[in-house]
Amino acid sequence: MSKLSYVNVFARNIEALSGFYQRVFDFPEVEAIRSPIFRGLNAGGCCIGFNAPDAYDLLHLSEYADTRGCKFLLNIDVDSPEDVDRLVPIACEAGASLIKSPYTTYYNWYQAVLLDPEGNVFRINHMF
Structure with a gap:
């Protein structure tokens, strides 16, 4: 059976935004996968990933980088x-x-x- 492992958020500031979710919900960081452009938090059963804007290029998503609205x-x-x-x-x-x-x-x-x-x-x- 397939399962959801991560929900990733493109964030302007991955440290600040992941820190927000850590402070409010006490989600621990998954330090083993930390990088200059990524932070991950263990949210129990699923993780929340925070991608820096550089990840748009890495994932070949540059044309979608300016997408606005609730996605x-x-x-x-x-x-x-x-x-x-x-x-x-x-x-x-x-x-x-x-x-x-x-x-x-x-x-x-x-x-x-x-x-x-x-x-x-x-x-x-x-x-x-």
């Missing part, structure tokens, strides 16, 4: 609704912007929608 959504699951409420202000203090305050969705998840310091969308979820 992906990171979902970070937590153990309880209280954890959602606790982590939102921590994320905001670390540089995130709150887009939608914690609420219960029509599919019965409790979540908040935020932008990280580089404007990428992420949600903090608790699935009932």
